[in-house]
Amino acid sequence: MKHVTIIDVAKALNCSISTVSRAFNDKYDIRPETREKILKVAEDMGYSPNPIARKLKQKCSYNIGVVVPEFLNPFFPEVIIGIQDVFLKKGYQILIMQSNECYQTELENLQTLVDNFVDGIILSLSQESKNSNFLQKLIEKGYPLVLFNRVNESLAVPKVVFDDYKWSFFATEHLIQQGLTKLIHLAGPNHINLSNSRAQGFMDAHRKHKIPVSNKNIIETGFLVVDGERVVAKLISENMLPEGFVCVNDPTAMGAMKALKHHGIKIPKDVAVIGFSETPMAELIDPPLSSVKQPTYQMGEVAAELLLKQIESNMFNIPETVVLSGSLSVRESSVKR
Amino acid sequence: MKHVTIIDVAKALNCSISTVSRAFNDKYDIRPETREKILKVAEDMGYSPNPIARKLKQKCSYNIGVVVPEFLNPFFPEVIIGIQDVFLKKGYQILIMQSNECYQTELENLQTLVDNFVDGIILSLSQESKNSNFLQKLIEKGYPLVLFNRVNESLAVPKVVFDDYKWSFFATEHLIQQGLTKLIHLAGPNHINLSNSRAQGFMDAHRKHKIPVSNKNIIETGFLVVDGERVVAKLISENMLPEGFVCVNDPTAMGAMKALKHHGIKIPKDVAVIGFSETPMAELIDPPLSSVKQPTYQMGEVAAELLLKQIESNMFNIPETVVLSGSLSVRESSVKR
DNA sequence: TTTTTTTCCGGAAACGTTTCCGAAAATCGA
DNA sequence: TCGATTTTCGGAAACGTTTCCGGAAAAAAA
Known part of the structure; x- marks a missing residue:
């Protein structure tokens, strides 16, 4: 698409391209009347500075x-x-x-x-x-x-x-303080930092309250709805459900809930669920999901x-x-x- | 950040910039041995063509x-x-x-x-x-x-x-065919085409089945969760709930569901709800939401x-x-x- | 009135490519 | 071997801005 250029504007005004450029950029070194005139004619002609040329010159x-x-x-x-x-x-x-x-x-x-x-x-x-x-x-x-x-x-x-460790600690503690002692952490992929921090917070909350906990309480799951669903379905089939799940994020928590509900297991009556990285949907699903909210x-x-x-x-x-x-x-x- | 340029590469090879340019772009007009040599040296030097200069020249x-x-x-x-x-x-x-x-x-x-x-x-x-x-x-x-x-x-x-009319018609018909006759359409903003098409589909499905319907069955609501929630809360307070809601999109439907559940009204036993523009969450909320799926x-x-x-x-x-x-x-x- | 200073504007180089055209070198055919 | 043809490469213009520097005109000061 053909664009009007600074050369076209200069010719129309019978002035130089550097004068037109100064009109568009300078706050000095141009007579105010000249500047107004140039800006008006440029607008009438539909001129708009070409960002590509500007970027080449400014090397940015x-x-x-x-x-x-x-x-x-x-x-x-x-x-x-x-x-x-x-x-x-x-x-x-x-x-x-x-x-x-x-x-x-x-x-x-x-x-x-x-x-x-x-x-x-x-x-x-x-x-x-x-x-x-x-x-x-x-x-x-x-x-x-x-x-x-x-x-x-x-x-x-x-x-x-984010202070993943601290808020995972608090989320876990929230369940522990309600008397839950058999908890499982549906963790993210092991090589991702926040997965480890959240897992660590989960562990240390147990230790603070002197509740037995081991690496078996942490199951590497993933970040997706299907990941939570798959892992919880497996736990159900193995009859190894905990009292509560602390999940690495909301999609995983929602997947966990889906699997629990599919098997008629009541939330939070039978199994409590808490998520992380709160999604707006957390409030809409049934029951509404507790979650760590991040800014x-x-x-x-x-x-x-x-x-x-x-x-x-x-x-x-x-x-x-x-x-x-x-x-x-x-x-x-x-x-x- | 300083970039290696085509001029640097040409100087290093003691050849011209047009030769380097042809090496990177041409499939002809350059000796194959020259081309390989240029490409190798350019890679060693960390040269990558500057897209800004290219765009200026190609006017794109x-x-x-x-x-x-x-x-x-x-x-x-x-x-x-x-x-x-x-x-x-x-x-x-x-x-x-x-x-x-x-x-x-x-x-x-x-x-x-x-x-x-x-x-x-x-x-x-x-x-x-x-x-x-x-x-x-x-x-x-x-x-x-x-x-x-x-x-x-x-x-x-x-x-x-999207064929909004047709699928709104089908969604409405789905409820009508289950014996529901008192339906309300939570519509989008009136000046948006798809809102009108969906509203029209809702109306015509009624007409096809010779069920009384008027403009009072269409309530301009909006596209957001809070919109659906607000309108349904108002209908509840006025004791004017229908047998079913046909909603302009899933967020509105979810808002409607939220308001219904908040008032202890059962879905779909007391009031049925159907959405549009299916979100992946449709399956996760309780009860899972029926919706029109778009590609x-x-x-x-x-x-x-x-x-x-x-x-x-x-x-x-x-x-x-x-x-x-x-x-x-x-x-x-x-x-x- | 003359000299000095300041203001305003124009010309041209530069940014880093692409591509055209011409020249030199290589190749081919007589 | 020489002339004709082809191949390969180099030089420079162009793309559309920014900005520097110098000159002309205007203004100010002596």
């Missing part, structure tokens, strides 16, 4: 890449909104990619963003992420990168995480600000980790009467 | 704008995945914007995309969209644009829609292909409308035993 793409494991559940979209609100104000565009919880797709997404010369990347690792070679190479090149939520501790890069919008804002700081400083900084806190929404699914 | 941004009303519910993210899969294969990047169901935000999103010289836009209107002046101006300029799902019939532009991924693919055709043809084409069909998932929420 004004694009930010955001890679999330998935965006069908509202958690990551809520974070993305926080990221967008910060960057759009600064004139950046956001390229959103989702990895469908697949490591290979995550790598392709990262490569695509790098090939497009994005100015920085904000990434949450997919369920299958194991190898950080690619990320390590980006970091070594000085590529601006921020990790959030699902991070890899070994990478020297700014991070925004997703703020997580996005903080991640964006960390990346902006990295882009603008153009210097090596000691990467910081921001740890966010949350709350526990107690609903029917975990309250024994 | 390779960016596509996608504007959706919201992306916290999985419907629009599922469509976006279809769009992305088509465009990423063709070397395009997708800029995803969400309007938070707000017309003003939608306009700002569109303006931002236009200012960034995107090559085309795929848009679904927000709940508040009323005025199409901005879109009409884009169309008049020949700007490639495709509307999907929530469209404005008066705009001469390619569209991808979201296909909707994205078709929208992307229509836009690609428009971008590549560079000619005026008579805009086509693709109408997709779906299915009705019958679950407990609408089955009277």
